[in-house]
Amino acid sequence: MSQAAATSAVSTDPSRRARLAEFWYYFSENRGAVIGLVFFIFLVLLAIFAPLIAPHDPTQQYRDAVLVPPVWQEGGRADFLLGTDAVGRDMLSRLIFGTQFSLFVGVIVTTLSLVVGVVFGVIAGYFRGWVDTAIMRVMDIILAFPSLLLALVLVAILGPGLVNAMIAISLVYQPHFVRLARAAVMSEKTRDYVVAAKVAGAGHARLMFKTILPNCMAPLIVQATLSFSSAILDAAALGFLGMGAQPPTPEWGTMLAEAREFIQSKWWVVTLPGVAILITVLAINLMGDGLRDALDPKLKRS
Amino acid sequence: MHAPIRGNASMNRTFRLLKRRLVGAIPVLLIVVIGSFLLLEAAPGDAVDAYVASVGGDAGMIEALRQGWGLDASPMTRLAAYLWALLHLDLGHSVAFSRPVRDVVLERLPNTLLLMGAATALSFALGTALGIVAGARPGSARDRALSIGSLALYAVPGFWLALVLTIVFSVELRWLPLSGMETIASGKVGFARALDVARHMVLPVTSLGLIYLALYLRMMRAGMAEVWRMDFTRAARARGIGRRRIVLSHVARNALLPLVTMLGLQSAQMLGGSVVIESVFSVPGLGRLAQEAVGSRDTPLLIGIILVSAALVIVINLLVDIAYAALDPRVGASEASA
Numbered sequence: 001m002s003q004a005a006a007t008s009a010v011s012t013d014p015s016r017r018a019r020l021a022e023f024w025y026y027f028s029e030n031r032g033a034v035i036g037l038v039f040f041i042f043l044v045l046l047a048i049f050a051p052l053i054a055p056h057d058p059t060q061q062y063r064d065a066v067l068v069p070p071v072w073q074e075g076g077r078a079d080f081l082l083g084t085d086a087v088g089r090d091m092l093s094r095l096i097f098g099t100q101f102s103l104f105v106g107v108i109v110t111t112l113s114l115v116v117g118v119v120f121g122v123i124a125g126y127f128r129g130w131v132d133t134a135i136m137r138v139m140d141i142i143l144a145f146p147s148l149l150l151a152l153v154l155v156a157i158l159g160p161g162l163v164n165a166m167i168a169i170s171l172v173y174q175p176h177f178v179r180l181a182r183a184a185v186m187s188e189k190t191r192d193y194v195v196a197a198k199v200a201g202a203g204h205a206r207l208m209f210k211t212i213l214p215n216c217m218a219p220l221i222v223q224a225t226l227s228f229s230s231a232i233l234d235a236a237a238l239g240f241l242g243m244g245a246q247p248p249t250p251e252w253g254t255m256l257a258e259a260r261e262f263i264q265s266k267w268w269v270v271t272l273p274g275v276a277i278l279i280t281v282l283a284i285n286l287m288g289d290g291l292r293d294a295l296d297p298k299l300k301r302s
Numbered sequence: 303m304h305a306p307i308r309g310n311a312s313m314n315r316t317f318r319l320l321k322r323r324l325v326g327a328i329p330v331l332l333i334v335v336i337g338s339f340l341l342l343e344a345a346p347g348d349a350v351d352a353y354v355a356s357v358g359g360d361a362g363m364i365e366a367l368r369q370g371w372g373l374d375a376s377p378m379t380r381l382a383a384y385l386w387a388l389l390h391l392d393l394g395h396s397v398a399f400s401r402p403v404r405d406v407v408l409e410r411l412p413n414t415l416l417l418m419g420a421a422t423a424l425s426f427a428l429g430t431a432l433g434i435v436a437g438a439r440p441g442s443a444r445d446r447a448l449s450i451g452s453l454a455l456y457a458v459p460g461f462w463l464a465l466v467l468t469i470v471f472s473v474e475l476r477w478l479p480l481s482g483m484e485t486i487a488s489g490k491v492g493f494a495r496a497l498d499v500a501r502h503m504v505l506p507v508t509s510l511g512l513i514y515l516a517l518y519l520r521m522m523r524a525g526m527a528e529v530w531r532m533d534f535t536r537a538a539r540a541r542g543i544g545r546r547r548i549v550l551s552h553v554a555r556n557a558l559l560p561l562v563t564m565l566g567l568q569s570a571q572m573l574g575g576s577v578v579i580e581s582v583f584s585v586p587g588l589g590r591l592a593q594e595a596v597g598s599r600d601t602p603l604l605i606g607i608i609l610v611s612a613a614l615v616i617v618i619n620l621l622v623d624i625a626y627a628a629l630d631p632r633v634g635a636s637e638a639s640a
Contacts, residue, residue: 032450032453141330141334141337146570146573146574146611147574148574149607152592152593153596156596157341237461240459240461241578253459256465263468263473270469274458274463281459285456289453
């Protein structure tokens, strides 16, 4: 009872700091989310300071150190902590530089699909009628496609490469944002505060993006974290198929594709990039869970 | 006495749903075909370029090839010709395989359907069962362990899981074959052949199924957590019904419906996921065919694959909707009146 009262007191407080404090209160209740956040910050720092942290150049080939196992295994060398790959490149350095590409992919794909998806979704939900029908039909068609297959076709049209892979993945993800934004706008549109703003003489653009949109952000933020991690997975899959980042880029999926022929004997070249993808995506998903708990009022335990 | 009348009405409803959806599917497929045709048309390079790049040839040969493969006409003429052929269920001619696209696609489709079907069954059955275990007592140790496990599984890249499973079960333990659909030229027939194919499919199906298992587990658990809070579960407890029965026939049953919808939505994703899995295990399916078509710029083949997979997704979603209408009378009623 007292907690419910406290919550309502916090949420009626209009100041930004109080809202942030409330958000942090719910977010930090989820221990996994905090671990995910800490690890994510670690990854971001790793990506930013990669040139300073990595012991070697990620594309430098050491001819005398081909397929050296990790340091704790027999034959391992202290200057290659996680061993080397088939052409003598340091695994650890390549993995560290790989964070740059993965996080870059996540940021660009999420931003692109979020911005474009929200614009279309808000327009569809606000104007309804034929605009809505046209936009949603197109989105339905995109959604009816296997996303990876569609990305593959788009890459075929645009040509292989990381940038084209990112464009393809953003296009595939955007319908989710369109649907969420449209649904949220439709439920907010008839609220009193929107009508009040309309009566006060606000134009369409202002009503759509300044009055309504800020109140629809919660589900979009949760979807954005989901897209962030899925984008990393999909970009790695495209890289693995040879349609994403091209060698010698130290992208994790591309590294796995190069390592496939050593699957029978050299476990570290196959296992380590996968583990890197796994923990990155896991950290982001844990964070997303915490965000959902903190932002989605339906799930709040009062 | 009432049963036959009700059965008749629901048959009618299903039929009307079927008719409406099939009519609605035609424009969607048409847009998909025209859209992909025009997009691929805009791409630089065509099948002749890819062919000459791999085989070699002079300008005269390039011209002759373009004429021979019908690539010298204007895009609009070719689109019209393609659509006309499509009316007769002719998907054109694959330049990379020198065979009709329809034959190539139909040859590969069963393998992908087998892979997808088995993986879907595995992930849905196991995911739902584990979801019920987790959702039976929200917050218990078992629930937390399963939630963490599913979250980790959800973060695993499918192709990497496939590689790791191969290392463990094919390379180290040597229990299962490394790749392919069946032992080549084994001469096996009947049951022995089916067993051989099954042995080859264990790893691909497991890797594809495990990735999607996490999704069903999480949805089932979340759904059950919501149902536990509803009044009717409290009422059932107050009436003194055993916990096991409440879990299974009250909570789990009501949480199951959204999963059926998910099943349809996931089928499209699974078709995409099978591209990678087929590539890892060299399964001659639709996904690998798509990859090959992209590599050889085989436009007719690629459009054929797109068309077939779009039709597949539409059919699966239709089947799911019919199942849904049968499970939940409220949905069926609103669908019929709409």
